[in-house]
Amino acid sequence: MNSEGSGYIKVSGGLITSQFISAMQGEKVNFYYVHPSTFRIPWNPDDTAPDEKEYELRVKDAFESLKRRWDMYEEKLKSMDPKDARNYWQ
Numbered sequence: 001m002n003s004e005g006s007g008y009i010k011v012s013g014g015l016i017t018s019q020f021i022s023a024m025q026g027e028k029v030n031f032y033y034v035h036p037s038t039f040r041i042p043w044n045p046d047d048t049a050p051d052e053k054e055y056e057l058r059v060k061d062a063f064e065s066l067k068r069r070w071d072m073y074e075e076k077l078k079s080m081d082p083k084d085a086r087n088y089w090q
Helices: 018-024 052-078 082-089
Strands: none
Touching: 052 082
């Protein structure tokens, strides 16, 4: 993979690195925070870790939600001073 990004993700800045994106593209990922157990609502004791199909659905839904939010704010962030944009995004 090149340093420009992959698919929907273009690496810019330092929030998400190209190494992280590369590591996430494999079939098996060793990062704890991408295991199915992390895709449950921690404050809801009735929510259990999803099975593989539910996990894939939750990941897809989370990514689609992130893309929609980015589409809402992209133009506004482009016209802002970088410091203000970073603070707004956070």
